[in-house]
Amino acid sequence: AQKITQTQPGMFVQEKEAVTLDCTYDTSDQSYGLFWYKQPSSGEMIFLIYQGSYDEQNATEGRYSLNFQKARKSANLVISASQLGDSAMYFCAGPNNAGNMLTFGGGTRLMVKP
Amino acid sequence: DTEVTQTPKHLVMGMTNKKSLKCEQHMGHRAMYWYKQKAKKPPELMFVYSYEKLSINESVPSRFSPECPNSSLLNLHLHALQPEDSALYLCASSRGLTGKYGNTIYFGEGSWLTVV
Numbered sequence: 048a049q050k051i052t053q054t055q056p057g058m059f060v061q062e063k064e065a066v067t068l069d070c071t072y073d074t075s076d077q078s079y080g081l082f083w084y085k086q087p088s089s090g091e092m093i094f095l096i097y098q099g100s101y102d103e104q105n106a107t108e109g110r111y112s113l114n115f116q117k118a119r120k121s122a123n124l125v126i127s128a129s130q131l132g133d134s135a136m137y138f139c140a141g142p143n144n145a146g147n148m149l150t151f152g153g154g155t156r157l158m159v160k161p
Numbered sequence: 162d163t164e165v166t167q168t169p170k171h172l173v174m175g176m177t178n179k180k181s182l183k184c185e186q187h188m189g190h191r192a193m194y195w196y197k198q199k200a201k202k203p204p205e206l207m208f209v210y211s212y213e214k215l216s217i218n219e220s221v222p223s224r225f226s227p228e229c230p231n232s233s234l235l236n237l238h239l240h241a242l243q244p245e246d247s248a249l250y251l252c253a254s255s256r257g258l259t260g261k262y263g264n265t266i267y268f269g270e271g272s273w274l275t276v277v
Contacts, residue, residue: 080263082265082266084268089270090249090251090270090271090273091268091269091270091271092204092251092253092268092271093268094265094266094267094268097263097265099263138203138204146258147209147216147217147258148194148206148209148217149206149266151203151204152203153202153203154201154202154203
């Protein structure tokens with residue numbers, strides 16, 4: 048993707064509720080993929096989920112799922128049943144056109160309220 | 162637990178010091194990366210190694226010197242740094258160069274660097 052955009056700098060969600068984090072991308076490629084990472088305050092960047100453009104079903108990993116809409120060029124992350132430990136920065140990322148590096152969005156800080 | 166190990170976790174160094182950050186992975190990955198991340202910003206790519214050869218240098222100042230001794234190890238040598246170089250340095254690896262084929266990049270826990 049040439050550009051990744053995350054429009055929500057910060058979000059609050061009540062514990063046990065679901066939350067959607069937005070990500071839009073801009074690419075001229077026919078084949079591409081989007082990644083989501085979680086970064087707690089400790090600093091580690093944790094891989095959450097990936098979906099390729101040719102995948103027919105939306106990707107799911109435990110409480111994480113991707114709502115991938117190619118026509119809208121969006122790849123939103125849905126977290127179900129939020130937990131306090133979900134409080135972190137979340138980054139959407141995709142490969143550049145050359146396919147040799149990741150382009151990151153600006154990130155969304157998610158805060159889960161007890 | 163991450164399979165990319167970075168040491169040290171925290172480093173404080175003076176502007177005249179020479180230090181190194183170390184990174185190790187045992188996943189058999191052939192691409193390794195150094196990223197720099199400032200507070201409240203996304204990571205910025207510094208260097209990419211592919212099959213132990215430097216593939217990408219994102220115009221990084223020469224005071225940062227990467228080294229890839231073998232396919233499992235990646236070092237970042239630091240010399241004559243400036244206070245503005247203080248940041249979180251993330252090492253990462255992937256099976257091949259990330260791209261259109263879903264080669265996931267796996268990151269380490271990062272090294273917090275403070276230059277005084």
